[in-house]
Amino acid sequence: MKSLASLNKYLLRYKRDLAFGIACILASNFCIITAPQFVGKAIDAMTDDSVPNGVLKNVLLGLLFSALAGFFLFLVRQFIIVVSRKIEFDLKNDFYAHLQTLSYMFFKQNSTGDLMSRATNDLNAVRNYLGPGIMYSLNTLFRLVFALSAMITVSAELTFFALLPAPLLSYLVYRIGKDIHDKSQVLQERYAALTTKVQENLAGIRVVKAYTREESEIAEFERLNNEYYEQNLKLARLQSWFYPSMSGLLGVSVVLIVWAGGAKVIAGEITVGQIAQFLIYIVSLAWPLIAIGWVTNLVQRAAASQERIDAVLNIIPEIADTPDVDRRIKEIQGEIEFRNVSFAYPAQPERLVLNNVSFVVPKGTRFAVVGATGSGKSTLVNLIPRLLDATSGEMFIDGRPIRTIPLEVLRENIGFVSQExxxxxxxxxxxxxxxxxxxxxxxxxxxxxxxxxxxxxxxxxxxxxxxxxxxxxxxxxxxxxxxxxxxxxxxxPKILVLDDSLSAVDTKTEDMILKNLAALPAETTVILISHRISTVKNCDQIIVLEAGCIVEQGSHEELVKQDGRYADLYRKQLLEEEISALD
Structure with missing residues (x-):
């Protein structure tokens, strides 16, 4: 329930509409409780010939207050339900905006389907609480206050009999409400898993068909869908006897009132009109009391959903502008320096993907990174636009520590083409x-x-x-x-990063693109990652990565002369080209 407190700031944005809505709830309940008084008087007037026109007058007044109650209920929905839609709109915007601030690592660690579930299904549950949940909660509270006050004025003794089932009712609401919350939380998790499966399957449908995995995918979906179905059934079973129990307790109250009230009418302590008035009050409490169960379900489901939403909204972005950022910086020139930079992913902090890497890329340089798969090439270039932050060491852009440059300025001056x-x-x-x-x-x-x-x-x-x-x-x-x-x-851009971005083009197209890149302004710094030596051989500087370490560095000619890993890779690719030419 504490999670719902985070919605208070949204409710306060629309406090005027909420105040009008609450005022209308008060007015409608006043009218609903006032109308039975005239019904009682009309019944009594039927047996009292000394009151001319008493029946018609009281019936008309009863109808008037009933009509006013309906009018105010209409206004209640116009204010409170509309507010719930406005808050849903704000929450969706805030949730999406917050997602945009989170780091690249967050999205690697959280599935798209789960995030979509939070942004849709969970938000719908919260909206149901903000609209019907709040509306019926307040309506029930005010109805109880008005009705009990009116009932006591008629007969305190009958009111006591009417409230006899109340302790059991309170226990049911508390005990079953907790179970509904727990089951609702599991239900939302099952829905997220189902959404994730659908999203992944549709995104990878070509792979599914290529490997003829349709049957196994259907079976897996059926398994997840069955888990969601079973959890829904558990919640439905809980609710299926909760609501009838509430109605049953209300019925007990009616029986007690008829029994005790009938005795009082016979004894002449109260009139027939008053007992009728009292029964109407009890009936008027029927829906609010039954709604307690429904509202309890809404509130508990909303609390479980808001916990999942807050779990994302409360994440502090790992990569953001630091207090040291210099807002005077409006652009960068393109010089890059890595100084003893190391990096490890949070899931495996003991495994360094980059280990003590140092190099300088002067402004306007064509710089290349080569190495085997898993050597750390992509991780290295992801550090340049701060998609990732180094675990240790320092990075500089134009001689300034990279974290002193506003993140927006840094990224606006970088053109980044990833492998994906x-x-x-x-x-x-x-x-x-x-x-x-x-x-x-x-x-x-x-x-x-x-x-x-x-x-x-x-x-x-x-x-x-x-x-x-x-x-x-x-x-x-x-x-x-x-x-x-x-x-x-x-x-x-001042810095262009191409992370193995020419792997799917033929050599003729690659040559054309490389010629066009060579025609870029001289001050543009270009970072190339590639497995093809033909892509990087004309670069000013090339580094060779192995297990996160720089093992060779120099121009193409210098590296070939060193007869090391780069030269070995170069010879292998020349041989492959010769064999291809023979074919």
Missing amino acids: YLLFSDTLAQNIAFGIKNAVQDDIDAAARAAAIYDDIASFPQQFETMIGERGITLSGGQKQRTSIARALIRK
Whole structure:
């Protein structure tokens, strides 16, 4: 329940609407409790000939107050339910905005499906609490206060009989409410697992079909779906006897009142109209008391869901501007220095992916990193835009400690093409223009030409307006890579990082792209990662990584002369090219 306290700041944003809503709840309950008084008087008037027109007058007043109660209930929904929608809107925006601030590592450690579940299913549960939950909770509270006050004025003794089941009712709400909370939390986790499975399956559908794994995927989905179904049944079974129990206790109250009230009517202590009035009060409490069970379910499910939402919202971004940041810095020039940099992933802090790495990349240099798979190449370049932060050592940009540069300034001046060339379900033009704000078509054309993708796009029927589907599914691997490169080039970055971004293109296209990169402004620093020596041989400086350490460094010619790992890789690739030529 403590988790729901985090919603108070959202409720306070709309305190005026909530105040009007609460006022309308008070007004509606006042009218609902006032109407039975006139019903009782009308019944008594039927037996009292000394009150002319008493029946009609009291019936009309009863109808008037009933109509007013309905009108105020309408206003209640207009204020409180609308507020719940507004808070849902704010929460979704805040949740999504917070996700954008979290580090690259967070998304490697948390599944997309689970995050989607929190942003949709959990938020819906919270919205149900903020709307119907709060509305019916307040309605029940005010109804009890008004009804009990009115009942006591009629007969304190009958009120005592009516409240006899109350202790058992309180116990049910407390005990079963706790069980509902626990089962709701498990239910949300099952739903998250199910969502994750669907998301992963659809994202990897080509792999599933290529390996004919449809049957096993269906079986796994059925297993997860069955777990979700079983958990839903457990919650439904709990609720299935909770609500009838509430109704049963209410029925006990009615029986006690009829028994005790009937005796009082016979004894002449109260009138028939008063006993009718009293029974109407009890009936008016029927839905609010039954709603306690429903509201308890809403509140407990919302509390479980808000815990999952807060678990994300309370995460402090690992990578953010530090107190040492210099806001006067508006751009960078492109010089990079690593000084005794080491890095280990949090899951394996004892395993250094980079170990005491040091090098300098002067502004405007073409710099390459080569090495076997798993040698730390991608991790190294992920440190440059601070997608990751070094575990130890220091990094400098233009001679300044990297953490003194505003994160936004740093990343705005870097064009980064990762191995995972993700494209969005949009037009080709929008995917390329994603790199900068307010891109015009000339910028898009120039970037596409530099990335050697322009001719391919021009051959499509809709050219730059071609929709490419989710993750660019309608494009080939090489076209995806080149579109990603165009997205980086349109920024005209001071530092361009290509992380094995030419692996899916043929050698002719690769040569064209490399020539275009050579035509970039002389002050642009280019960092290349590649397994192909042909990609990096014209770079000014090349480092060879092995197990996170720099084992060789120099130009292509210098490294070939050293006859080490680089030279060995070079000879192997030359041999592969000769064999391919023979074929």
